[in-house]
Amino acid sequence: MAGVGFELKKLFRKNDGYVNLFKSYTISAIVIEGPMFLCILMMMVLREMLVWQNTTIALQESFLIIITYTMTFSMIISNSFMMFQSRYISDCIYSKEVDKIIPSFYGISCILLILGAILSGALVSITPLTPIIKLISMTQFQLVTLSWVLINYLSCIKLYKDVVQGFLVAAVSSITLGYIFLSVGIEPLLSVLLSWTIGYALLVISFLNVLFKYFPQGNGNIFAFVGALDKYKTLLYIGFFMVFGLYGHNFVLWASQYHTPVLDVLRYCMLYDIPSFYAVLSISPMVIMFTVSLEVNFYEQYRNYFQTILQGGRYEDIQNARNEMARVLYRELAYMFEMQLLVAILCATLLGNVLEYVGLDYSSLGIFRVLCFGYAFYGLMRCSIIVQLYFDDRRGALWTTAFFAISSVFVTAVNLYIPIEYMGFGFAISAAVSATLGLMRLYWYIKNIAYQIFCKQPIFVENEKGFFTRISQKLGGM
Amino acid sequence: MGGIVVRICLIAEGCYPYVAGGVSSWIQMLLEGMSEHEFIIYTIGAESKMRGKYKYKIPSNVIKIEEHFLDEFYSVSTNKKGKNVRISQKEQEALKSLVSGADIHWDVLFDLFSGNPNWTPIDFLMSNHYLDAINVVAREKYTQISFLDIFWTIRSMLLPLLSIISSDIVEADIYHSVSTGYAGVIGSLLKYKTGKPFIVTEHGIYTREREEEILKAKWVDVYFKQLWIDFFSSMSLLAYSKADIVTALFSHARVLQNELGADYKKCRVIPNGISMEKYKNVPALDVKRDEFVIGAIVRVVPIKDIKTLIYSFDMVKSEMPNAVLYIIGPTDESEEYYLECQELIENLGVKDIHFTGRINVAEWMGKLDVVVLSSISEGQPFVLLEAMASKRPVVSTDVGSCRELIEGDNDNLGDCGYVVPVMNPSAMARALVRLGKDRNKMIELGEIGAKRVKCYYTIEKFLETYKELYKEVG
Numbered sequence: 001m002a003g004v005g006f007e008l009k010k011l012f013r014k015n016d017g018y019v020n021l022f023k024s025y026t027i028s029a030i031v032i033e034g035p036m037f038l039c040i041l042m043m044m045v046l047r048e049m050l051v052w053q054n055t056t057i058a059l060q061e062s063f064l065i066i067i068t069y070t071m072t073f074s075m076i077i078s079n080s081f082m083m084f085q086s087r088y089i090s091d092c093i094y095s096k097e098v099d100k101i102i103p104s105f106y107g108i109s110c111i112l113l114i115l116g117a118i119l120s121g122a123l124v125s126i127t128p129l130t131p132i133i134k135l136i137s138m139t140q141f142q143l144v145t146l147s148w149v150l151i152n153y154l155s156c157i158k159l160y161k162d163v164v165q166g167f168l169v170a171a172v173s174s175i176t177l178g179y180i181f182l183s184v185g186i187e188p189l190l191s192v193l194l195s196w197t198i199g200y201a202l203l204v205i206s207f208l209n210v211l212f213k214y215f216p217q218g219n220g221n222i223f224a225f226v227g228a229l230d231k232y233k234t235l236l237y238i239g240f241f242m243v244f245g246l247y248g249h250n251f252v253l254w255a256s257q258y259h260t261p262v263l264d265v266l267r268y269c270m271l272y273d274i275p276s277f278y279a280v281l282s283i284s285p286m287v288i289m290f291t292v293s294l295e296v297n298f299y300e301q302y303r304n305y306f307q308t309i310l311q312g313g314r315y316e317d318i319q320n321a322r323n324e325m326a327r328v329l330y331r332e333l334a335y336m337f338e339m340q341l342l343v344a345i346l347c348a349t350l351l352g353n354v355l356e357y358v359g360l361d362y363s364s365l366g367i368f369r370v371l372c373f374g375y376a377f378y379g380l381m382r383c384s385i386i387v388q389l390y391f392d393d394r395r396g397a398l399w400t401t402a403f404f405a406i407s408s409v410f411v412t413a414v415n416l417y418i419p420i421e422y423m424g425f426g427f428a429i430s431a432a433v434s435a436t437l438g439l440m441r442l443y444w445y446i447k448n449i450a451y452q453i454f455c456k457q458p459i460f461v462e463n464e465k466g467f468f469t470r471i472s473q474k475l476g477g478m
Numbered sequence: 479m480g481g482i483v484v485r486i487c488l489i490a491e492g493c494y495p496y497v498a499g500g501v502s503s504w505i506q507m508l509l510e511g512m513s514e515h516e517f518i519i520y521t522i523g524a525e526s527k528m529r530g531k532y533k534y535k536i537p538s539n540v541i542k543i544e545e546h547f548l549d550e551f552y553s554v555s556t557n558k559k560g561k562n563v564r565i566s567q568k569e570q571e572a573l574k575s576l577v578s579g580a581d582i583h584w585d586v587l588f589d590l591f592s593g594n595p596n597w598t599p600i601d602f603l604m605s606n607h608y609l610d611a612i613n614v615v616a617r618e619k620y621t622q623i624s625f626l627d628i629f630w631t632i633r634s635m636l637l638p639l640l641s642i643i644s645s646d647i648v649e650a651d652i653y654h655s656v657s658t659g660y661a662g663v664i665g666s667l668l669k670y671k672t673g674k675p676f677i678v679t680e681h682g683i684y685t686r687e688r689e690e691e692i693l694k695a696k697w698v699d700v701y702f703k704q705l706w707i708d709f710f711s712s713m714s715l716l717a718y719s720k721a722d723i724v725t726a727l728f729s730h731a732r733v734l735q736n737e738l739g740a741d742y743k744k745c746r747v748i749p750n751g752i753s754m755e756k757y758k759n760v761p762a763l764d765v766k767r768d769e770f771v772i773g774a775i776v777r778v779v780p781i782k783d784i785k786t787l788i789y790s791f792d793m794v795k796s797e798m799p800n801a802v803l804y805i806i807g808p809t810d811e812s813e814e815y816y817l818e819c820q821e822l823i824e825n826l827g828v829k830d831i832h833f834t835g836r837i838n839v840a841e842w843m844g845k846l847d848v849v850v851l852s853s854i855s856e857g858q859p860f861v862l863l864e865a866m867a868s869k870r871p872v873v874s875t876d877v878g879s880c881r882e883l884i885e886g887d888n889d890n891l892g893d894c895g896y897v898v899p900v901m902n903p904s905a906m907a908r909a910l911v912r913l914g915k916d917r918n919k920m921i922e923l924g925e926i927g928a929k930r931v932k933c934y935y936t937i938e939k940f941l942e943t944y945k946e947l948y949k950e951v952g
Contacts, residue, residue: 312624315616450613451606454629 078148079243099218174199241401275368370424377431384438404434487650491661577611599640662717675951681857727858728879751940773846793907866927894927
């Protein structure tokens, strides 16, 4: 699970001094957050082109809504598989069965494309878009979904650089194509959507190239991975709850009196979505810190703890290793969260003022300020979940994420009765409570880790054979 | 009790009815000799593939055979997670005593596990209680040993023991275990649960045998040898303390039992007995014979030390070229050892050694002049009694009750053969040559042997003593 951190650690080891440290963090930031920024850049530039073409606000809005819906819903379905996928890939690598990886990619993609076709088909069918736009929207939905799956595969094997390169190619080509299409007079909405789609197609192709370069083609049943769902089905729920919790509060606002209708039937909430979009960007420092510092330092202690057990450590050695692991983890978590709180304060004050200057209204500004703290807590919870999964505490992660998903929707819904500028509190409260619960569970787990590790071990190892294994066998695999 | 049928539960470990040998023959003899009583055989075998494969004809007074196998305990299929049953402070203490192996609170454990479907051994071994107990011993007793090894070793050590404790109660009037060890634990449990009398009979000294085995064993990590030895000795201690009567085959064994913790007042000596009737037709030794025929009636296995016998026969042969050695008994129990023996014979170039395989001992006895026993360990070997009943002189290593059989326990009958040290081919050869060169001496010693058997070691006497014992405790 330890991802990009290890690649980056080399940078930190080699270099000393603040300049180099700054350089290292910058590189890390580019590698970790680069794809997202390139994606946003693509969207903003294409939108600016629409403005430059003197198109109507409604058309610009249509473009943004199609992209937003595509991004959001493709993320919800693909992220549900993300945790499971990472686990499956690392298991395959661990058990030296790398030839199962490519087939699993086909299998998961196949499921997601079917789900995606149904979901995007349903969405476009109720809109008044022209058939060609509908077709392109659906295609782009599938491509974006594939790109999420691919990013996860490439991240698991630390190919972050290739991910950034892929995005760079996609951004440059779609912007160029957008400019060309608009210049030659193709209908504006079609131009931007088509160039966006082609950009993503190139992205997917370049990712596929990398994937095939690193993993053997493999042969065998593409649904062999389904068997692993018996063991890891909770990871699907965890993945789903996590991403649903992230967007659930937006959906509540879409359903509320504050919504803005677009394309007759689709909705969004300008007052809420825009500040939440900016606020979510503010947790980038935490994400980088987690990967670069916490994961690296903690993982060292984590590995040391298990090695102490496996390599014949005495009772005392094991106790010491556990205490050291706990100490490093809590120190890193505290350090990371302190820094993120500082960032949140800076964003809420300084950045808030800047956003006010560029035209965010009073209500949205209020929402933005609260959500900066809300997402800080969300980030903290997410970290606790990842650490829980390091310990394979799937039960803890499931309860924490389920609580988060349900509470963030519920509290936001209750919140609808207070003035709009305080609307961010729903998500913030839910995220803060969930983060607390997640950390408490983690603390409890590490305190009792010996019970978790030793007592949960079956006396005799037996494969969990259940519904999913039978399904997988029916599909001809295993 | 006269006329009333008594139901006796005989508890056997690793022998009857799957393996032929001294203890099994003893059990068969007891069963056949007591047709007035009913028997239940509670047997603990090593591997479940032996289920139903009996080496003996089960007498009709055996009403039931309860078969349990150690490997079955290790292959329990379980999908469940550790269950954390709430247990009392007293029970927690008892579990700790079990894991640490010191002063085990057996009664509490019997109540906790026996007949408790809500808490199986697996539940315990996967519970926090087990880990708590392991933590205590890791912290206090085995501070310098790998924790993981402690965890798994004790788990695998306790699993069969606890499985046995958890098994169902067998109703009987008297419980009689034919060793300590697991059989002794079962007997103790049944005694505790039913309050019925409990007798322990030991052929060898279980604690000692396990100790020797463990010290030699490669599968036990050196750090854990003491742990395993303590484990087995605490099981023996349990049986000694729960038993109403502890019997040994010979007086030295009784002394050992006493040293290992059995109350001297409970201990008795009840020797083996054989049927004189069966051997009365064995032809007498001739005063003159061309050959000197030596017989070793043994299973070809390492503990019988056949190699020393072969070396010693090689020496005999150089002085008495007319000597012949018959090794009489199954050769298939340890194929590897049998091959080694054959290689040794080839390397020494010694002639006239024959392996006969399984035969009828009573029929063969007539062909032999002398019976030799080269074992490293014995209880009270039937072969010596059989040879003596057939009026054959014997040469035996000084193990178990062999000296008592040959020299007598102050009975003024005289010696019926020679006792030689263990693993000493030349001493054994000297004794054999001495006999071989003096056939009159052979005949004289043979007569003494027969007299001794008739006085002390007949089946009638053996059965009578046990009948009395059953009557006494019942």
